[in-house]
Amino acid sequence: MSIITPFDDTYFMKRAFQEAEVAYDKGEVPIGAVVVVNNQIIARAHNLTETLNDVTAHAEMQAITSAANYLGGKYLIDCTLYVTIEPCQMCAGALFWSQISRIVYGARDERRGCIAMDTKLHPKTMMTGGIMAEEASQLLKRFFIEKRNLN
Amino acid sequence: MSIITPFDDTYFMKRAFQEAEVAYDKGEVPIGAVVVVNNQIIARAHNLTETLNDVTAHAEMQAITSAANYLGGKYLIDCTLYVTIEPCQMCAGALFWSQISRIVYGARDERRGCIAMDTKLHPKTMMTGGIMAEEASQLLKRFFIEKRNLN
Numbered sequence: 001m002s003i004i005t006p007f008d009d010t011y012f013m014k015r016a017f018q019e020a021e022v023a024y025d026k027g028e029v030p031i032g033a034v035v036v037v038n039n040q041i042i043a044r045a046h047n048l049t050e051t052l053n054d055v056t057a058h059a060e061m062q063a064i065t066s067a068a069n070y071l072g073g074k075y076l077i078d079c080t081l082y083v084t085i086e087p088c089q090m091c092a093g094a095l096f097w098s099q100i101s102r103i104v105y106g107a108r109d110e111r112r113g114c115i116a117m118d119t120k121l122h123p124k125t126m127m128t129g130g131i132m133a134e135e136a137s138q139l140l141k142r143f144f145i146e147k148r149n150l151n
Numbered sequence: 152m153s154i155i156t157p158f159d160d161t162y163f164m165k166r167a168f169q170e171a172e173v174a175y176d177k178g179e180v181p182i183g184a185v186v187v188v189n190n191q192i193i194a195r196a197h198n199l200t201e202t203l204n205d206v207t208a209h210a211e212m213q214a215i216t217s218a219a220n221y222l223g224g225k226y227l228i229d230c231t232l233y234v235t236i237e238p239c240q241m242c243a244g245a246l247f248w249s250q251i252s253r254i255v256y257g258a259r260d261e262r263r264g265c266i267a268m269d270t271k272l273h274p275k276t277m278m279t280g281g282i283m284a285e286e287a288s289q290l291l292k293r294f295f296i297e298k299r300n301l302n
Contacts, residue, residue: 049225050225053219053220053223053224053225054215054216054219054220054225055215055219055225055226055245055248055249056207056212056215056216056245056248061207064205064206064207065205065207068204068205068206069204069205072204073204074200074201074204074205074206075206088244088248089240089241089243089244089247089270089271090240090241090242090244090245090247090248091241091244092240092244093239093240093241093242093243093244093270094206094207094241096240096241097206097207097239097241098206117270117271118269119240119244119268119270120240120268
């Protein structure tokens with residue numbers, strides 16, 4: 001008999017998506033992230049670029065800093081980052097330095113994402129995408145439509 | 152009669168180099184940066200990745216955050232970043248989002264720098280290098296030789 005575990009990629013991406021919803025409620029571009037090690041969430045973050053007036057305050061950047069703080073070391077070996085939208089050059093560059101084991105993103109960012117921009121990942125890092133892509137993409141679209149209507 | 156101004160690229164790179172020396176004294180990879188607008192330094196920073204246990208704590212990242220904080224806005228339009236070593240993917244990616252006008256670096260980073268990594272800069276950003284390259288490069292070499300001898 002196998003044990004049914006609730007801890008799959010969708011489970012953790014839902015937690016990242018909840019962070020994206022928090023960002024949405026603050027009027028931030030709705031992107032969320034969590035960092036997981038041994039099925040435990042050790043960092044949660046959402047985009048705060050508007051609140052902090054800081055282009056570096058992407059969800060992933062804060063999640064990396066927070067996870068390293070929790071671990072007491074700067075390398076995120078054996079960790080997985082879940083992020084609702086494919087990381088940008090900056091975040092993929094930070095993930096490169098972190099030597100993280102795995103990146104799981106939701107929706108692609110065809111224009112500014114690290115795939116289109118050809119940002120290099122660390123050889124130790126595997127990246128997969130498409131988990132809750134539709135939800136992540138819809139939340140982002142809704143944000144930009146509402147923003148356009150307000151201006 | 153022309154007025155002799157002390158404010159050229161070497162003047163500001165010297166200030167960035169002083170920051171690199173502070174990093175060196177702390178046992179950090181010695182890289183320093185300043186952000187300048189209208190010949191005024193509005194941010195100074197040096198690498199703190201070891202002290203903060205945080206791969207995102209590069210000199211440039213902190214300088215961007217600090218400059219935006221000073222300006223009260225996240226875009227560094229009309230600003231110049233001086234940094235002793237060519238920015239990496241992460242920092243060049245952050246500079247992309249900041250829409251900074253100009254990046255001046257000292258020495259090339261042939262392996263991990265944004266030129267070798269082909270990181271995309273913002274179309275509004277101009278980048279030049281080679282200011283105090285020898286000093287910046289020598290300080291970095293000295294750091295790694297001493298580190299090797301200690302271990």
